[in-house]
Amino acid sequence: MGELALELRMTLRLFFGGEKCFGPGPAALLEATDRLGSLRAAAAEADMAYSKAWTSLRACEQALGFPLLEREAGGRRGGGSRLTKEGRDLLAGYRELERRMDQEGIRLLRELLPQLAIEG
DSSP, rough: OOOSSOOOOOOOOEETEEEEEEEEEHHHHHHHHHHHSSSSHHHHHHHHOOOHHHHHHHHHHHTTOOEEEEEEEEEEEOOEEEEEEHHHHHHHHHHHHHHHHHHHHHHHHHHHHHGGGOOO
16 A cells, blocks of 8 residues: 555544533643643643643533542642543543544545555
């Protein structure tokens, strides 16, 4: 099978009641928070205001009906955030859905638009 001359890019966004409740931005924030142990650090890495990151994830939590992060207030121990089981499961499922959609999209592109394939 030839390589594709055209690159396919799909963006997965989840909607609930007509409102976006999860997508690439919140997924990236959760991954960074998991890696850095802090939503504030994740927001800084994304060059995003902490208040915007917090508001975005809070809106996701409200739409989805479960918490994505466990938050520990600062102070002497420094505070931090970590993903809840539900947050971790949502993120893993979202990334797997993205992966499968990409594979299926490439398959469909080859099937439906074979003229875009390069022989070789």
